[in-house]
Amino acid sequence: MDFSRKFICASERKNEYDDHVCAPLFKRVFSLEKIDAAYVQICGLGFYRLFLNGKEITKGKFAPYISNTDEAVYYDEYSVEKYLRIGENVLTVLLGNGWQNPIGGEVWWLDKASWLSAPKLAIKLSISEKTIFEADERFSVAPSPITFDDFWSGEHYDARVELYPQKWRPAMKAEEPSGEKRLADFATIGVKHEVKPIDVFPYDNGYVYDFGINTAGICRLHLQGVAGQKISLYHFEIFQNGAICKENISFGKRTRKDYWQQDTYICKDGENIYEPSFTYHGFRYVYVEGLERTQASKETLTMLVLSTTARQKLEFSCSDKRVERLVDNVLNSNFSNFFYFPTDCPQREKNGWTGDAMLSAEQMLLSMNVSELLKEWLVNMRKSQKENGVLPRIVPTGEWGYKSGESGPNWDGALIELPYRIYELENDRNVIVENLPTIHKYLCFLGQMRNESGLLGFGLGDREETYSFESSAHKTPNYITDTLTAISLCEKTIKMARVIGCIEVEGYANALREELICDFRKHCIDENCRVKPYTQTGQCLALYAGIFSKKEQGRAFENFINSIEENNGKLCMGVIGYRYFFDVMAINGRAEEAYKKLLDEDYTGYLYYVKKGMTSMIESFVAFQNNNYERLDGGKIPSLNHHWYGHILGALIKYIVGIRVCNYDVHRVEISPTFIKDVDRIFVKTELWGKDIAVQWQRCGKEILLTVETALCYNLGDLTNMIAKKKRINDLKTEYCFKLSEL
Numbered sequence: 001m002d003f004s005r006k007f008i009c010a011s012e013r014k015n016e017y018d019d020h021v022c023a024p025l026f027k028r029v030f031s032l033e034k035i036d037a038a039y040v041q042i043c044g045l046g047f048y049r050l051f052l053n054g055k056e057i058t059k060g061k062f063a064p065y066i067s068n069t070d071e072a073v074y075y076d077e078y079s080v081e082k083y084l085r086i087g088e089n090v091l092t093v094l095l096g097n098g099w100q101n102p103i104g105g106e107v108w109w110l111d112k113a114s115w116l117s118a119p120k121l122a123i124k125l126s127i128s129e130k131t132i133f134e135a136d137e138r139f140s141v142a143p144s145p146i147t148f149d150d151f152w153s154g155e156h157y158d159a160r161v162e163l164y165p166q167k168w169r170p171a172m173k174a175e176e177p178s179g180e181k182r183l184a185d186f187a188t189i190g191v192k193h194e195v196k197p198i199d200v201f202p203y204d205n206g207y208v209y210d211f212g213i214n215t216a217g218i219c220r221l222h223l224q225g226v227a228g229q230k231i232s233l234y235h236f237e238i239f240q241n242g243a244i245c246k247e248n249i250s251f252g253k254r255t256r257k258d259y260w261q262q263d264t265y266i267c268k269d270g271e272n273i274y275e276p277s278f279t280y281h282g283f284r285y286v287y288v289e290g291l292e293r294t295q296a297s298k299e300t301l302t303m304l305v306l307s308t309t310a311r312q313k314l315e316f317s318c319s320d321k322r323v324e325r326l327v328d329n330v331l332n333s334n335f336s337n338f339f340y341f342p343t344d345c346p347q348r349e350k351n352g353w354t355g356d357a358m359l360s361a362e363q364m365l366l367s368m369n370v371s372e373l374l375k376e377w378l379v380n381m382r383k384s385q386k387e388n389g390v391l392p393r394i395v396p397t398g399e400w401g402y403k404s405g406e407s408g409p410n411w412d413g414a415l416i417e418l419p420y421r422i423y424e425l426e427n428d429r430n431v432i433v434e435n436l437p438t439i440h441k442y443l444c445f446l447g448q449m450r451n452e453s454g455l456l457g458f459g460l461g462d463r464e465e466t467y468s469f470e471s472s473a474h475k476t477p478n479y480i481t482d483t484l485t486a487i488s489l490c491e492k493t494i495k496m497a498r499v500i501g502c503i504e505v506e507g508y509a510n511a512l513r514e515e516l517i518c519d520f521r522k523h524c525i526d527e528n529c530r531v532k533p534y535t536q537t538g539q540c541l542a543l544y545a546g547i548f549s550k551k552e553q554g555r556a557f558e559n560f561i562n563s564i565e566e567n568n569g570k571l572c573m574g575v576i577g578y579r580y581f582f583d584v585m586a587i588n589g590r591a592e593e594a595y596k597k598l599l600d601e602d603y604t605g606y607l608y609y610v611k612k613g614m615t616s617m618i619e620s621f622v623a624f625q626n627n628n629y630e631r632l633d634g635g636k637i638p639s640l641n642h643h644w645y646g647h648i649l650g651a652l653i654k655y656i657v658g659i660r661v662c663n664y665d666v667h668r669v670e671i672s673p674t675f676i677k678d679v680d681r682i683f684v685k686t687e688l689w690g691k692d693i694a695v696q697w698q699r700c701g702k703e704i705l706l707t708v709e710t711a712l713c714y715n716l717g718d719l720t721n722m723i724a725k726k727k728r729i730n731d732l733k734t735e736y737c738f739k740l741s742e743l
Contacts, residue, residue, distance in 0.1 A: 003181040004124040006134045009174035010141040014118045022143035026093040036128040038081040043122040046098015052083040060188030068396035069115045069177035071383040074184040095119035096149045096278030104152025113398035120174040140168035153259040155276040159268040187310040195303040206289035207296040213615045214284040216336040216346035217306040221274045225267030231290040235261040235283035237640045240628035248637040249347040282347030307335035314367035315685040330646040333617040337643045341377035345639040351394040355411035356644040361421045363650035371426045382438045389445025408459020409485040420492045427666040427689040432496045440505045454519030456482040462574035464620035476537040484541035529556040536563045537577030544580040557588045571604045582651035591655045591674040616641040657684040672717035706738040
């Protein structure tokens, strides 16, 4: 595609905390004598809203994309002939700062990013393949009513400016960003649904609106106001002990007062309707200052839930309503944290943390139609790789993502985990072809990072370990988690290389894997098949990575079980250990025990947080006081909306409902459920390789009725010999019921 490379801006002056600059409005007036096939191509940095003859045609929120524009620059294209008219036409564009001037990202050094600039615009109108105009000084610019906007800090809007005569002046030429020009032909960001408040109550000098669900979005403000009336909206997750709690969504002294998750609106006379354009927030509650008592009604504020427009492809139900609530929470956090790519949280960071995505890739691909979005994020991940193979811990990023050296395999591994899972669950061979060279380069980097013992021990480790006061504290050393994860990543690379017949990469990955196993066994395994030091996470990862011989496997697994029993039967692991716990237990025939451990109502189990009334997934498993979110150990309250513990959903699908791909073979599905004694019925419908598959098992007296509906070929694994009856239900030959004897 021929992308327009001419950029314009309103001025070189950038919006700052101490020097607010209005979001610029661009206008071009043009005349047409006839109308044929017409297209507008646009790149608005950071974000844009596009209007033609007074009608907004923007594809969604935060268009076109979020990227490091030194690496990739995204354009949208619109078919616009139906919006044009014979005679005079007016095209207008509103620009926001987005990631082009991300002052709220100062914690991650984004306020000093190399691509930093005032908002800029490239745009081209073509009719019958002929360019009518591009961005140049014939565009006029004027300040908009948005007097301040930042992706993190919020937006300020003065509705009185709508009534002022606009002072138009010529636009200025702007520097073209250096990144590769790409078309943003994938799902965008949109309003999923609207939520009305469940309660409104007085607080301090204003009112608190409680929406009953902790999610991501913005608020629509609707009221009859008086010119100059100032309304401030503060968004937060927790209201406890009669007070707002901001502790878990800010960075303490590094967070600017009155500039975090805050929107400010100044009224005009009469009816006022306002929705922020260039920011979003993570919240359940909104504290509103500036309302008169008669204005503080439930109709004044509405939550607009925002997320990717990619569809949910999972249906789930269970006789245990607590488990249904848990799955709802996982899905809520998935969508709350998918804004073009997986982010960690919607309030505090909004960053594309690679480690979080690595932990959630499987369950997200089973529950959301996001493979194309993940593939585009992988494009940006590849572009972020340094010449020596180093990857950043967040994508996109400036220099902060490479801070303190390297992130380690448990974060960088997203480069391998994402294409591995996309091929496994979507049968997309191209994703391997596109990423394998970058993966090879990364594995070569890992080979160079081994220490004198031949192990890997750098980057980030098993964070958020239970029983730990600090989020970064953990009992399992990094050289354990890094080396074992690298072994698993090598194994996944070998499988991908075999799919496309890449002997070179397969050979290198296999050699590195064997060397890492040899050195790990030499330095980190004792004569009793225990990992040194002996921790739950270390033993779990060693089993998952397959470093024990068949003869040793039973003893090593017994040691893992003992490590849990020695901790009063409770899990003492962080996010990495939790991710692989269910896999290891299920592979060793203990899926029901894993289910009961993870769905415990003790704080080391998922149902503790369901019982607490949470509507999203927590950042770390910690114990709270009975009636609030104050930690029993006095530590910092974590974010209440992170997706990285959502891998429990993948485990429920694979091991309890029993839908899984056989040995990385995209032509074979195995249906092998675990019949939990306390569950009477469980149902899942999802997609594999573009085809629906629905599985349900239900207790019927002393028998179990297993129903499978799919056009895919499948086998019943170990259940084959238990089938008492096989009956075809319909003529489509896609739905079967099997009666099984009670286990």
